[in-house]
Amino acid sequence: MKSIIEIIQQKQWIGWLLFIFTIFVVFLIGLFGASIMERRSEEKLAFQLVKPINDWEPRNEVWGENFPREFETYKSTFDTTFASKYGGSAKRDLLEDSPEAVILWAGYAFSRQYNQARGHYHAVEDIQNTLRTGVPQPATCWTCKSTDVPRLMNKMGVKEFYKSKWSELGHEVTNNIGCQDCHDTKTMNLRITRPSLLEALQRNGKDINNITHQEMRSYVCAQCHVEYYFKGKEEKYLTFPWDKGFSVEAMEEYYDENAHTDWEHKLSKAKMLKAQHPDYEMFATGIHFERGLSCADCHMPYKSEGGVKFTNHKIQSPLNDVASSCGVCHRENEETLIKNVNDRQDKIRELRVQAEKSLFQLHIETKTAWEKGAKEEEMKPILKFIRHAQWRWDFVSATNGSGFHSPIEAARILGSSIQKSQEGRILLARILAKYGITEEIQMPDIYTKEKAQKFIGLKMDSLQTVKNDFLNNTVVNWNKTKKNY
Amino acid sequence: MKSIIEIIQQKQWIGWLLFIFTIFVVFLIGLFGASIMERRSEEKLAFQLVKPINDWEPRNEVWGENFPREFETYKSTFDTTFASKYGGSAKRDLLEDSPEAVILWAGYAFSRQYNQARGHYHAVEDIQNTLRTGVPQPATCWTCKSTDVPRLMNKMGVKEFYKSKWSELGHEVTNNIGCQDCHDTKTMNLRITRPSLLEALQRNGKDINNITHQEMRSYVCAQCHVEYYFKGKEEKYLTFPWDKGFSVEAMEEYYDENAHTDWEHKLSKAKMLKAQHPDYEMFATGIHFERGLSCADCHMPYKSEGGVKFTNHKIQSPLNDVASSCGVCHRENEETLIKNVNDRQDKIRELRVQAEKSLFQLHIETKTAWEKGAKEEEMKPILKFIRHAQWRWDFVSATNGSGFHSPIEAARILGSSIQKSQEGRILLARILAKYGITEEIQMPDIYTKEKAQKFIGLKMDSLQTVKNDFLNNTVVNWNKTKKNY
Numbered sequence: 020m021k022s023i024i025e026i027i028q029q030k031q032w033i034g035w036l037l038f039i040f041t042i043f044v045v046f047l048i049g050l051f052g053a054s055i056m057e058r059r060s061e062e063k064l065a066f067q068l069v070k071p072i073n074d075w076e077p078r079n080e081v082w083g084e085n086f087p088r089e090f091e092t093y094k095s096t097f098d099t100t101f102a103s104k105y106g107g108s109a110k111r112d113l114l115e116d117s118p119e120a121v122i123l124w125a126g127y128a129f130s131r132q133y134n135q136a137r138g139h140y141h142a143v144e145d146i147q148n149t150l151r152t153g154v155p156q157p158a159t160c161w162t163c164k165s166t167d168v169p170r171l172m173n174k175m176g177v178k179e180f181y182k183s184k185w186s187e188l189g190h191e192v193t194n195n196i197g198c199q200d201c202h203d204t205k206t207m208n209l210r211i212t213r214p215s216l217l218e219a220l221q222r223n224g225k226d227i228n229n230i231t232h233q234e235m236r237s238y239v240c241a242q243c244h245v246e247y248y249f250k251g252k253e254e255k256y257l258t259f260p261w262d263k264g265f266s267v268e269a270m271e272e273y274y275d276e277n278a279h280t281d282w283e284h285k286l287s288k289a290k291m292l293k294a295q296h297p298d299y300e301m302f303a304t305g306i307h308f309e310r311g312l313s314c315a316d317c318h319m320p321y322k323s324e325g326g327v328k329f330t331n332h333k334i335q336s337p338l339n340d341v342a343s344s345c346g347v348c349h350r351e352n353e354e355t356l357i358k359n360v361n362d363r364q365d366k367i368r369e370l371r372v373q374a375e376k377s378l379f380q381l382h383i384e385t386k387t388a389w390e391k392g393a394k395e396e397e398m399k400p401i402l403k404f405i406r407h408a409q410w411r412w413d414f415v416s417a418t419n420g421s422g423f424h425s426p427i428e429a430a431r432i433l434g435s436s437i438q439k440s441q442e443g444r445i446l447l448a449r450i451l452a453k454y455g456i457t458e459e460i461q462m463p464d465i466y467t468k469e470k471a472q473k474f475i476g477l478k479m480d481s482l483q484t485v486k487n488d489f490l491n492n493t494v495v496n497w498n499k500t501k502k503n504y
Numbered sequence: 505m506k507s508i509i510e511i512i513q514q515k516q517w518i519g520w521l522l523f524i525f526t527i528f529v530v531f532l533i534g535l536f537g538a539s540i541m542e543r544r545s546e547e548k549l550a551f552q553l554v555k556p557i558n559d560w561e562p563r564n565e566v567w568g569e570n571f572p573r574e575f576e577t578y579k580s581t582f583d584t585t586f587a588s589k590y591g592g593s594a595k596r597d598l599l600e601d602s603p604e605a606v607i608l609w610a611g612y613a614f615s616r617q618y619n620q621a622r623g624h625y626h627a628v629e630d631i632q633n634t635l636r637t638g639v640p641q642p643a644t645c646w647t648c649k650s651t652d653v654p655r656l657m658n659k660m661g662v663k664e665f666y667k668s669k670w671s672e673l674g675h676e677v678t679n680n681i682g683c684q685d686c687h688d689t690k691t692m693n694l695r696i697t698r699p700s701l702l703e704a705l706q707r708n709g710k711d712i713n714n715i716t717h718q719e720m721r722s723y724v725c726a727q728c729h730v731e732y733y734f735k736g737k738e739e740k741y742l743t744f745p746w747d748k749g750f751s752v753e754a755m756e757e758y759y760d761e762n763a764h765t766d767w768e769h770k771l772s773k774a775k776m777l778k779a780q781h782p783d784y785e786m787f788a789t790g791i792h793f794e795r796g797l798s799c800a801d802c803h804m805p806y807k808s809e810g811g812v813k814f815t816n817h818k819i820q821s822p823l824n825d826v827a828s829s830c831g832v833c834h835r836e837n838e839e840t841l842i843k844n845v846n847d848r849q850d851k852i853r854e855l856r857v858q859a860e861k862s863l864f865q866l867h868i869e870t871k872t873a874w875e876k877g878a879k880e881e882e883m884k885p886i887l888k889f890i891r892h893a894q895w896r897w898d899f900v901s902a903t904n905g906s907g908f909h910s911p912i913e914a915a916r917i918l919g920s921s922i923q924k925s926q927e928g929r930i931l932l933a934r935i936l937a938k939y940g941i942t943e944e945i946q947m948p949d950i951y952t953k954e955k956a957q958k959f960i961g962l963k964m965d966s967l968q969t970v971k972n973d974f975l976n977n978t979v980v981n982w983n984k985t986k987k988n989y
Contacts, residue, residue, distance in 0.1 A: 031516065031519065033519065033523075034516065034518065034519020034520070034522065034523070035519070037519065037522045037523065037526070038518075038519070038522065041522070306844065309840075309844070310836075351795075359791065359794070363912055366912050366913065366915075366916045367912075369916060369920075370915075370916060370919045370920075373919065373920065373923050377923065426912045427848055427851050427852075427911045427912055427915055428851065430851075430855075430912055430915030430916060430919060431851040431854060431855060431915060433919060434855045434858065434915060434918060434919040434922055435854075435855075435858065437919055437922050437923045437926070438858050438862065438922045438926065441922070441923065441926030441927065441929070441930065442926065444926070444930045445926065445929045445930050445933050448930050448933030448934050448937070449933050449937065449942045449943070449944070450942075451937075452933070452934065452936075452937030452938075452942045453937075453942050457934045457935075457937045457938050458934070459934070
């Protein structure tokens with residue numbers, strides 16, 4: 020028998036076969052490399068606008084003709100089904116969930132109606148419909164609701180815009196939060212269209228010309244998802260209270276020094292602060308921010324469709340799309356990750372409910388003290404405890420994510436809220452004793468939304484009638500005179 | 505000129521070269537594969553004992569002759585330099601850090617002396633030296649200090665061991681926490697030598713024959729790093745209060761139902777609970793546990809020396825060896841990771857200090873109420889608030905890791921501690937008012953350890969004298985009659 024060596028020696032074709040095989044493999048590697056390079060270059064691919072987009076173009080559908088995938092996903096924020104342990108859909112009635120909150124907001128419009136926010140697609144409709152609007156209010160309230168705002172600010176001037184009445188601009192504000200709020204009309208680069216954020220950053224010494232793209236992926240959200248207030252009785256100038264930093268204490272100090280008050284509490288007479296939704300500030304204290312993530316990383320994860328990679332513009336809870344958002348970094352399965360989020364939120368919720376209860380008792384006991392003849396001077400420290408304790412509770416409650424964005428910070432804040440409201444109650448017990456009350460104050464039965472609203476003297480029927488009139492007249496007129504930009 | 509094809513056709517040696525090259529590459533891959541297989545089989549490598557180890561062998565150095573690397577690292581627990589933001593070395597005086605704690609423990613030995621624990625290598629020496637021992641106390645206190653304990657339990661019987669006096673066994677207990685506490689003398693497998701853990705697991709329906717190796721890497725620690733108490737006035741039977749679960753609430757309920765009290769508070773007369781160090785229970789609520797980690801993963805990371813991979817037996821803070829512990833999973837640099845730990849601990853510390861302050865005020869105010877003639881009946885709910893609020897504070901304070909093992913749970917617990925002690929103070933303000941006190945109770949100046957100890961009537965000089973006598977007589981005698989096993 021011939022040895023294998025002899026066969027190879029005799030048959031040159033084996034050598035040839037090896038040679039051809041090598042060439043083939045190298046060819047495949049080349050193909051593979053080219054594919055990688057192509058994917059890299061995709062990122063830098065310039066786009067060509069099918070239809071030009073004018074400056075200040077507010078109509079999302081016009082942008083959408085150029086960017087069908089982004090627009091389609093944006094449009095699906097119409098869908099308001101959220102993944103959440105506590106209720107599966109948006110427009111959940113948060114006052115029904117926590118009737119104590121009605122008491123905490125007595126004298127303020129939030130006690131009338133407070134529903135979980137729906138997607139961006141519903142922004143204009145929802146602000147028209149809520150029982151919190153209709154009362155004379157500044158145009159500043161439109162700022163975060165519509166792509167018409169940058170256009171109007173450009174036309175009217177920023178100061179003039181804020182100074183106007185909300186009701187005056189209804190016919191001009193028709194397009195929901197969308198494309199041009201965050202994108203440049205020509206380059207599609209992310210941009211900041213709301214002056215309040217730029218002003219706050221500048222006041223804090225941030226070089227706004229040196230903002231990275233990754234920072235922008237949070238800053239465009241931070242145009243609205245922040246703590247803010249309307250500065251000046253007339254000016255109503257939208258301002259972020261960030262001048263001393265943006266911890267809960269730093270903003271409280273800012274408000275205190277500027278003697279800012281959102282409303283006087285109807286029962287306790289305390290000068291209250293309403294936290295808006297300091298989502299960005301809270302997120303910035305959490306581990307995901309510290310690891311360099313942006314809002315968009317979790318709320319607008321990348322998506323692939325027909326080989327095209329794009330940003331999913333269905334801004335929503337990452338729990339609705341764990342695989343694309345959490346799954347990029349976390350290797351655990353979806354069920355585990357959702358459980359982890361729920362566990363955190365449960366613990367924060369426990370503290371929040373406790374803080375809520377203490378505040379409720381504090382307001383009622385303070386009301387009793389006034390009724391018994393307590394003096395302004397002796398009540399001063401108590402009113403301060405109320406203001407600070409409720410600010411802390413609201414800071415966490417009003418923030419999206421139920422504490423998930425920074426659970427330890429949320430717990431720390433709620434712990435200090437409990438400490439402060441209970442401290443107020445201790446002082447109060449001493450004052451009440453001076454006025455002859457040494458027994459526990461009986462808490463009123465406010466354990467449904469309706470009972471709570473009745474207790475603080477809200478006439479919900481007439482509020483609803485006024486609202487209906489407003490919708491049937493003012494809003495109908497707005498729609499008639501609606502400007503088709 | 506000849507084409508390259510012609511050259512190859514003519515020169516058979518090129519074909520040969522390719523062939524030989526292929527063989528060479530395959531050979532290299534083979535070598536590489538073998539290396540992988542070898543590393544895998546390392547894990548299963550049986551060891552050979554150089555010197556046999558007898559049953560119940562307590563002397564760590566005897567084990568050490570067989571396992572020099574493990575022994576050397578174990579021995580280095582002699583080194584007590586810890587990485588910590590709040591003080592860089594062990595034996596830190598925790599009462600100096602928090603003089604309020606002296607008040608919180610008034611009437612209990614912890615108010616005398618409470619130093620940060622040092623490494624396992626110092627266990628016997630430290631329990632002899634602390635001012636907390638010397639008073640008549642059960643032998644149960646030895647249980648977690650020495651490798652002589654399993655030997656003694658085997659000799660005397662478990663019940664008899666617990667029933668004995670601490671001072672009777674001093675000459676028998678000489679070897680520090682070490683090898684045989686966790687290892688089988690023959691197989692070196694991890695094993696549980698302390699009955700209390702096995703009993704607790706069995707009472708909870710855990711099949712103790714089906715414990716995984718990874719579970720064991722935590723359970724061997726959970727023999728001691730847990731919440732426990734001495735059950736029975738005479739029996740002093742070491743028991744884990746886990747029958748209702750091991751959350752802070754479940755154990756509190758257990759203690760309440762069993763009417764267990766560690767001591768009556770000297771100032772407030774409340775029936776107190778002392779949390780031991782529920783490290784395992786706290787860890788079990790945290791994310792690292794949830795991701796399947798064991799104590800050993802972070803506190804005893806693997807180490808390589810001369811190609812041999814072994815478990816580092818220098819049990820210590822992972823912050824001392826971030827690269828080997830955290831670095832296995834976390835890709836961030838050491839500085840970042842230490843900052844992350846410190847940030848968490850800072851927030852927990854803030855809540856802890858707040859909880860401490862409220863408890864301090866509560867004890868002092870309760871003392872005043874008693875002095876003013878308050879009745880047992882009206883004080884009952886307050887004493888309950890004290891018991892529960894301090895149990896919660898202590899549960900977090902006494903636990904190693906300053907809350908890091910489960911920061912959200914720690915914050916939740918501290919938040920509820922604050923709520924409860926402040927609730928007690930509210931009730932108390934009403935009671936005090938009945939007895940004519942409507943002004944704030946002035947807090948005594950206890951803001952150094954010495955002042956605090958003086959305030960609660962501790963005579964530190966005479967305690968130290970008694971201790972010195974004890975060390976010079978009893979302990980000297982122990983050493984004379986020391987049994988060399």
